[in-house]
Amino acid sequence: MSARSIACAWLGRVDYRPALGVQEELAAARQSGAIDDTLLLLEHPHVYTLGRGAAEHFVVAPPPGVPIHRVSRGGQVTYHGPGQLVGYPILKLEGAARDVHLYLRSLEETIIQSLRQYGIQAGRRAKLTGVWVGGRKIASIGVGIRRWTTLHGFALNVNCDLSFFDGIVPCGIDGCRMTSIAREGRDDVEVAGAARSIADRFAAVFGCDSRWIDAAEVWRIARADSGLEADCG
Amino acid sequence: MSIEITMPKLSDTMEEGKILRWLKHPGDKVSRGEPLAEVETDKADMIMEAFDDGVMQEIVLAEGESAPVGATIARLAALGEEVKPSASGAAPRPEPEARTGAPEPVPRPSKPVAVRKRPVAARGAGQAEAPGNGSAPAELAPQPRQELPASESPEPQSNGQAPPAAQPHQESAHREPARASEEVSAMRPAAPRPVAVSHEADLAKLKASPLARRAAEEAGIDLSQVHGTGPEGRITKRDIDSFLREQQLFRQRRLVTPREGSPGTWEELSKMRRTIAQRMAASKREIPHFYVTMEIDMEESVRLKKSLEATEIFDESITYNDIVIKACSLALGRYPRMNASFENDGIRIHPSINIGMAVAVEDGLIVPVIKECQQLTLPEIARAAHRLVAKAAQGGFTADELSGATFSISNMGMLGIEHFSAVIVPPQAAILAVSAIKERPVVRNGQLAVGTTMMLTVSCDHRIVDGVVAGRFLQEMKRFLENPASLLV
Numbered sequence: 001m002s003a004r005s006i007a008c009a010w011l012g013r014v015d016y017r018p019a020l021g022v023q024e025e026l027a028a029a030r031q032s033g034a035i036d037d038t039l040l041l042l043e044h045p046h047v048y049t050l051g052r053g054a055a056e057h058f059v060v061a062p063p064p065g066v067p068i069h070r071v072s073r074g075g076q077v078t079y080h081g082p083g084q085l086v087g088y089p090i091l092k093l094e095g096a097a098r099d100v101h102l103y104l105r106s107l108e109e110t111i112i113q114s115l116r117q118y119g120i121q122a123g124r125r126a127k128l129t130g131v132w133v134g135g136r137k138i139a140s141i142g143v144g145i146r147r148w149t150t151l152h153g154f155a156l157n158v159n160c161d162l163s164f165f166d167g168i169v170p171c172g173i174d175g176c177r178m179t180s181i182a183r184e185g186r187d188d189v190e191v192a193g194a195a196r197s198i199a200d201r202f203a204a205v206f207g208c209d210s211r212w213i214d215a216a217e218v219w220r221i222a223r224a225d226s227g228l229e230a231d232c233g
Numbered sequence: 234m235s236i237e238i239t240m241p242k243l244s245d246t247m248e249e250g251k252i253l254r255w256l257k258h259p260g261d262k263v264s265r266g267e268p269l270a271e272v273e274t275d276k277a278d279m280i281m282e283a284f285d286d287g288v289m290q291e292i293v294l295a296e297g298e299s300a301p302v303g304a305t306i307a308r309l310a311a312l313g314e315e316v317k318p319s320a321s322g323a324a325p326r327p328e329p330e331a332r333t334g335a336p337e338p339v340p341r342p343s344k345p346v347a348v349r350k351r352p353v354a355a356r357g358a359g360q361a362e363a364p365g366n367g368s369a370p371a372e373l374a375p376q377p378r379q380e381l382p383a384s385e386s387p388e389p390q391s392n393g394q395a396p397p398a399a400q401p402h403q404e405s406a407h408r409e410p411a412r413a414s415e416e417v418s419a420m421r422p423a424a425p426r427p428v429a430v431s432h433e434a435d436l437a438k439l440k441a442s443p444l445a446r447r448a449a450e451e452a453g454i455d456l457s458q459v460h461g462t463g464p465e466g467r468i469t470k471r472d473i474d475s476f477l478r479e480q481q482l483f484r485q486r487r488l489v490t491p492r493e494g495s496p497g498t499w500e501e502l503s504k505m506r507r508t509i510a511q512r513m514a515a516s517k518r519e520i521p522h523f524y525v526t527m528e529i530d531m532e533e534s535v536r537l538k539k540s541l542e543a544t545e546i547f548d549e550s551i552t553y554n555d556i557v558i559k560a561c562s563l564a565l566g567r568y569p570r571m572n573a574s575f576e577n578d579g580i581r582i583h584p585s586i587n588i589g590m591a592v593a594v595e596d597g598l599i600v601p602v603i604k605e606c607q608q609l610t611l612p613e614i615a616r617a618a619h620r621l622v623a624k625a626a627q628g629g630f631t632a633d634e635l636s637g638a639t640f641s642i643s644n645m646g647m648l649g650i651e652h653f654s655a656v657i658v659p660p661q662a663a664i665l666a667v668s669a670i671k672e673r674p675v676v677r678n679g680q681l682a683v684g685t686t687m688m689l690t691v692s693c694d695h696r697i698v699d700g701v702v703a704g705r706f707l708q709e710m711k712r713f714l715e716n717p718a719s720l721l722v
Contacts, residue, residue, distance in 0.1 A: 017627075051278070065633035100277045101244035129276040145243075145279040 004037065004208040006091075008199040009218045010192060011042035013082065016069050019044065025222030026090045027149045035221060039202055039210075040088040041195040044080035048168060051076055051142050063167055071144075071152070077168045078140050083160030083180070085194045088153045089202070098148055104129050104141060106205050107154050111139045113201040114156075114194070118186045131156075136179035156198070158182065158191045236285050236309040240294070242302045243274055250274045251299040252306065257289045263309060270306075287311050295460075297475045441468035448473040505597040516659050520575075521695040524654045527707040529714050531670045531687045537717040547612040554590075554644050555615040557667055559720045560713035562586045562606035562614070565640055568706045572639045574660040575696050589638030589658065590618060592625040599625060600658060602638040611720050646670060652688035662697040663706075666690040687714075 011019070019042060029035045046066045080086055093103060108124055111131045115122040115138070122133045131139035144151040157180035165178045181189045203210035240250050253271040257263050263283045270281045287309035294306040441449070441456055445468045449456050452473065459476045461468035502510060534556055541551050565572045565586050573582045586607045589600040601621035603614060624630060643655040644667040655666040668688045675684030689710060693703045713719050 051276075064636075065631055067631045099244040099246075100274055100279060101246045104275055104277060141276050143277045145277060147280070147282070 004206075006037045006039055006203060006206065006208045006210050007035070007213045008039045008041065008202075008210050009213050009215055010195050011040060011215045011218060013043045013045060016044050016047045016049065016067070016080065019086075019088070020069075020071065022218060022222040023088050023090060023151050026218070027146060027151050029221055030090050030092050031147055031149050037092065037208065038090045038213075038218070039199060040090065040218065041199065042086050042088075043082055043084060043191050044086055046079075046081040046164060048077060048079050051078075063164065066164070066167070078142065078155060079164045079168060080155055081160050081164055083158055083182075083191060085156045085158050085191050085198065086153070087156070087195075087198060087202075089150055091150045091206075093145070093148045093150065100143075100145060103145075103150065104143065107141050107143075108139075110198060110202045110205045111154060111156055113205065114197045115181070117197055117201075118181060118189060120181065120184045120186065133179050133184055136177045138179050138181070138184070156181075156194060158189055158194045159187060235290050236287055236311060237305045238269065238283075238307040238309060240300045240302050240304050240306050241272065241281055243272065243277070243279055247274050247302055249299050249301045252294050252296050253278055254296050255292055255307075256280075257283075259289050259291060261289045263287050263289055283309070285309060285311075297478075440465065442470060444470045445473050452477055503596055505594075505599075509597055512659060513656050516657050520657050520659065522657060522692050523695050523700065523703070524690055524692050525700060525703040525707060526652060526654075526688055526690040527704075527711055528673075529687045529689055529711050530675070531685045531714065534714050534717045535670070535685055537720070547615070549612045549615040549619065551611060551615050552618075553646065553670060554642075554667070555611060555618055556714070556717065556720060557644065557665075558588055558590070558603065558606065558614050558618060558642060559609075559611045560710050560717075561640070561642060561665060562588060562609070563713050563719070564706050564709035566607055567709055568702060570698050570702055571663050571691075571693070571706050573662045573697050574639070575662070575694055576660065580697050583639040585639065587637050587639045589641040589661075590621065591641060591643040591655075592622055594625055599630065599635060600638060600641060601625060601630060601634050602636065604637065641665070642667060646687070652690055654690045654692050657692050657694055661694075663691050663693045663703070666692065 011022075014022075019040075022040065026035065026038055026040070030037065046063075048066060048068045050068065050070045087107075089107075091103075093099075097103070105124075108129070108131050112122050112124075115131070115133075120133060120138075122131050122138055124130075125132050129141050130137050131141075139154055139156040141154045142152050157178060159182035160180055162178050162180060162183065169176070181194065199210050199212075243250065251273045253273050255270050256268045257270070263269065264286050265283055267283050268280045269283050272279050272281050289307065290310040291308040292306075293308065294300045294304070300306055440461065441459075442463070445459075446456070448454075448470055449459065449468075454473060454476060456468060459468050459472050462472055463469040531553075534553070538551060538553065538556065541547060569582045570580070572586055573580050575581075585605050587602050587604045588606050589602045591598050591600050601624065603609070603617045603621065606614060609617065621634065624634070638658065638661060640661055641655070641658050641664040643664060645653060646667055646669040648669070649671070650668045652668045653666050655664040657664050666689070668690075670685060670687045672683050673686045675682055675686065677684070689707055691703050691707060693700075
């Protein structure tokens, strides 16, 4: 029985930038020890994000009206949107857990176990971080670590419109095809339901107790003040 | 005694890591615990912190490059140890040498191989030996061209540091990317570039793949600024991408770097400034502007605003800007040619009135759009406008909110501006410049009096409208603003 506890919160649909602000605020609070490890679960409106290593040309043909954000995480280009479960774990990695690859593999394990509950056999591919079903990618991972506190996380396609991935070269892998829980035959799964399953598996994989906290509590902790950054032109 | 910084092991299974960007640069002071660099392994990116105090002496592993765990990626000079700027800038940069280790097959028989292959450090030293006063301009002789009169390149000061001869040619490279880079490559051995950029100065790097050349041209990048990492220093598409990325990071850091030889500071254009530069220059180049100004008596509008405030009849408080937008959308409805675009040698009249509002933000302006103004009441316009202004302060506009304007308004009233004229935002037909509402002398019935007035200036595309339309449009605005009850309908 671990003394560690992780607070899980379902935030619903949140714009990318405020969500990033919340993460940064929570990460600062986590570093200072003001809060426990926290797992934010949410869904974004349509958005493309580019990791630090990402080349702009991986955004091939963005549909009009979909904003593009460049963010300080590893990984390449990805899409977020309705029907996709996004998880942002704000964890302080300590002791043996201070291993970046171990953390990435644990996130994959969480998703793989959760998909197994839905009867979907998913796995890993060598050197291609993420979770795959056959040759298709069902979940993307990209994390940032600041003073051993984690930011960003994973995105699991539940029943999102996969055509939005056509506008990009996901993760910089040419010809990378995407899938979703719905595409794999479980069109009865909702994003909020997947969030419960993920929270449950996350606690199991990371060996901690999970408890749910209210979204309002998260917003209270994170008086998100994401400065000005215009994304025009 | 320098301290070696090595690639950190961030995982038991980590074999190599990539430097995404350096947060400290040669000459920067570093304190223990301060962020040094961003390192990427797999899909994780991590901030690496300094373990010692010192001064960054040398970056060994360039941004975008990978190295095995434990490899030296930078050197730190212990505090108190002197770091010579020249040593930190030019000498330590082993990778160009390593990269061009294979003999370069550049077919340039007239130049001795030794010169081309000479590592950067040696070249830096070489130029220090012979910065002869007369020699540099002589070597530049075949180069002077276009708008660079000889008088602009002053007599070189022979301090042995940066050869002044290099400055004008760098300047010219900026003006005319494609041709300039060829010329630069041809003359490089004779005219060394300044120390600060000499690490890039490798002949072979100006070789570029056709894809890279096209990408550079599209992005408006001077190839001579790009560091090639392909075979024999060839510039690849990837190099162009990382150069663009660096530029973006540069923008985020908002660095202002002095350029050698020219006074003042030089700042890289932010993405926003570049967009403004391109669009405004295109506008003034392409669009034959003309300007029409009218003075509007604002007494009734002032009264209206006061009575709306007094009665609080609307939830949203109404500003003069909202009143002007409403009057403008009504006037545009009557003069649809003002709500048009010049397209393929024709004129497209837009069915919707989408008004862009120029809003100043840090380092520029953005023009969020109020859509379908013809359907909106005054309080609805106010709500939309206030929401966009609030968003401008926070960021996070969608592309949709910043596009699709059919007419624009620039309001400088809050700055007390007497009157001004604005540059049309292509492909729109016109833009309205709104100045301050203030007390001005007016003549009423042959008597001088004090009135409350505002100047409106509309800038129009003469290909689409003529003066009479612009004048009637302003008359219409005047009618609405001087009889503002019409705005409440």
